[in-house]
Amino acid sequence: MEKPVEGEAVSESREGCETTVIRSPVHSTFHTMTAVVLWLGTIHLNLVVLGLAFLFSSSSTMILLLIGLMVLLAVGPVDEESRLGKAIVRYICEHGLGYFPVTVHIEDIKAFHSNQAYVLAVEPHSVFPISCLPLLNITGTMPWSKTKALASNAVFYTPFLRQLGTWQGLIPVTKNNFVKHLEAGYSCIVIPGGVREIMYMNPAHEVAFLKSRQGFVRVAIETGRPLVPVFSFGQTNVYRWWKPEGKLYVRIARAIRFAPLLFWGAFGSPIPYRRPMHVVVGRPIEVKQNLTPSVEEVAEVHARFITDLEQLFHRHKAAAGHADADLKIV
Numbered sequence: 001m002e003k004p005v006e007g008e009a010v011s012e013s014r015e016g017c018e019t020t021v022i023r024s025p026v027h028s029t030f031h032t033m034t035a036v037v038l039w040l041g042t043i044h045l046n047l048v049v050l051g052l053a054f055l056f057s058s059s060s061t062m063i064l065l066l067i068g069l070m071v072l073l074a075v076g077p078v079d080e081e082s083r084l085g086k087a088i089v090r091y092i093c094e095h096g097l098g099y100f101p102v103t104v105h106i107e108d109i110k111a112f113h114s115n116q117a118y119v120l121a122v123e124p125h126s127v128f129p130i131s132c133l134p135l136l137n138i139t140g141t142m143p144w145s146k147t148k149a150l151a152s153n154a155v156f157y158t159p160f161l162r163q164l165g166t167w168q169g170l171i172p173v174t175k176n177n178f179v180k181h182l183e184a185g186y187s188c189i190v191i192p193g194g195v196r197e198i199m200y201m202n203p204a205h206e207v208a209f210l211k212s213r214q215g216f217v218r219v220a221i222e223t224g225r226p227l228v229p230v231f232s233f234g235q236t237n238v239y240r241w242w243k244p245e246g247k248l249y250v251r252i253a254r255a256i257r258f259a260p261l262l263f264w265g266a267f268g269s270p271i272p273y274r275r276p277m278h279v280v281v282g283r284p285i286e287v288k289q290n291l292t293p294s295v296e297e298v299a300e301v302h303a304r305f306i307t308d309l310e311q312l313f314h315r316h317k318a319a320a321g322h323a324d325a326d327l328k329i330v
Contacts, residue, residue, distance in 0.1 A: 018108070019105050019106065019107050019316075020105070020106040020109040021103060021104070021105050021106075022104045022105075022106070022141050023101060023104075024097035024098045024100075024101045024102045024103065024134070025094075025098050026098040026101055027094070027098055031095040032095050032096065032098055032099045033099075033271075034091075034095070035091055035092045035094070035096035035099070036096050036271060036272070037271070038091070038092055038096075038164075039092045039096045039133075040128065040130070040270060040271070040272060041270050041271070042160045042161045042164050043161055043270070044270045045159070045160045046070070046158065046160065049066055049159075052066060053066045053067070070159050073159035073160060073163065074157055074158070074159050074162065075157075078162065078163055078166045078167075080166045080167065080169075082167060085163065085164075085166070085167035086167060088164070088167065089138055089164070089167045089168050090138060092133075093133065093134075093136075093138055093139045096133070097133065097139070099272075099274060100130075100234070100238065100272075100274060100275060100276055100277045101276060101277075102130075102133075102134050102276075103276070103277070103278050103279070104141060104142075104279045104280075104281065105278060105279070105281065105316060105319075105320075106142075106143070106281045107280070107283050107312075108283045109143055112143035112284065113143075114144060114145045115145065116144070116187075116225075116226070117144075117183075117185050117186055117187050117188070117223075117225050118144060118188075118225060118226050118227075118228050118284060119182070119188055119190065119216060119219065119220040119225050119228065120135055120187055120188065120189045120190065120230055120281075121190055121191075121216055121227060121228065121229060121230065121305065121309075122135070122189060122190070122191050122230040122231075122232065123191065123192065123193060123206075123208040123210070123229075123230070123231055123232070123309060124191075124193060124197060124201075124207060124208055124232065124235065124236060125193050125194060125195065125197040125198060125209075126198075126232075126235045126236045126238075126239070127198070127238075127239040127241055127261070127263045128239070129191050129232075130232075130235055130238065130272075130277065131230070131232030131235050131277060131279045132149050132189050132191075134279055135147065135149075135189050135230070135281075136149065136168060136169055136189070137169075138168070138169065144187040146185065146186050146187070147169060147186060147187045147188070147189060148169050148170070148171050148177075148181045148186045148188050149168070149169055149170045149171070149188070149189040150171060150172075150173040150177065150178060150188060150189065151165060151170040151171070151172065151173060152172075152173060152194070153172050153173070154258065155170060155172075156170075156172055173194075175215070178190070178216075178219050179219060179223060182219070182223045182225050183223060190216050192208075192209070192210055192215075193207075193208055193209035193210060193213065194209070194213075195258050195259055196209055196253070196254075196259065197209035197259075198243070198259035198261060199243075199249070199250060199253050199259045200330050201241070201243070202328075204326075205325070205326040205327065205328055206236060206313070206325060206326065206327045206328070207327075207328050207330060208309065208327065208328070208329050208330070209330055210305075210306055210329050210330070211329060214298050214299070214302045217298050217301050217302045217305060218293060218298050220301070221287050221288070221289065221290050221293040221297065221298065221301060222289070222290065222291055222292075223289065224287060224288065224289025224290075225287070226284035226285060226286050226287065227284065227285040227287060227301065228282060228284045228285070229282040229285070229305060229308045229309040229312050230279065230280065230282065231279075231280050231282075231309060231312055231313050231316070232277060232278070232279045232280075233278040233279075233280065233316070233317065233320035233321070233325070234275055234276055234277040234278060234320065234321070235277055237273065238265065238272035238273050238275055238277070239263045239264065239272055239273070240263065240264055240265075240273075241261050241262060241263040241264075242261065242262045242263075243259065243260070243261035243262070276321060278319075278320035278321070280312055280313075280316045280320065282308055282309070282312040285304060285305060285308060287301055306329060310327060310329070313325075313327045314327075
């Protein structure tokens with residue numbers, strides 16, 4: 001079996017199918033760590049600003065300036081085509097993915113067409129859906145020309161994270177956005193389990209919160225766009241976490257539409273552990289466009305997606321270094 005070349009695509013045979021393997025190049029420690037801090041330390045910048053506000057609590061002028069800055073960053077306009085923003089994102093893509101490193105496996109690259117839009121349904125969500133980054137067209141490694149990633153509305157009200165997400169190509173997760181961008185020719189990355197999936201995370205096995213999530217399937221049918229199962233191995237392991245147990249926690253999480261938890265990485269910091277990740281892209285599931293699909297039609301394609309995702313998981317888990325891993329669909 002030929003070993004993947006860093007930053008280049010090679011093909012290898014795996015259980016009856018030819019898989020294209022792309023390994024993220026590994027750069028210097030300085031560039032890699034800088035990219036990871038810019039990428040995954042964004043949320044914690046808000047804590048730094050709050051710390052500064054506390055430090056300068058004796059100065060009402062400084063507090064007002066910091067609060068004003070946070071409000072501006074939370075609600076002010078963001079230029080998604082900003083040259084500086086795009087440069088930052090390209091830097092993150094070039095240097096950050098090699099930190100783990102991330103390897104992408106595309107089962108049948110010839111089945112994809114650059115002028116076609118796809119619904120890329122990615123599992124699991126984990127603490128952060130890091131595996132979405134290599135799927136964006138800005139990385140230049142995927143067989144689709146333009147992409148958008150659907151993200152929680154909370155992202156677009158969080159200073160710093162909002163700016164970075166917009167430059168990366170994130171959009172609020174609404175059906176209108178989903179349909180509009182698919183029809184405009186964008187492949188859309190969606191995590192069906194969403195933040196609710198965090199409630200079911202378990203270090204003993206992988207979890208996909210899918211049984212009650214059919215909206216992404218309905219959109220794929222309504223727009224006639226192929227549905228692509230994607231699974232990320234190792235993403236669950238780059239952070240450790242603690243979350244409460246019990247019915248009260250579930251009720252609170254459902255009420256606020258978010259599953260609160262404590263998480264940490266290397267040395268208790270927000271920097272993730274350096275553990276390999278493998279993002280496996282399955283074959284597209286072709287669907288016949290129907291603007292008003294029946295419940296039965298949606299259920300049939302949904303069942304096909306779950307089956308294909310499970311088979312994708314078991315087909316690649318050994319090669320991804322997780323031969324003993326188990327996947328539970330909830």
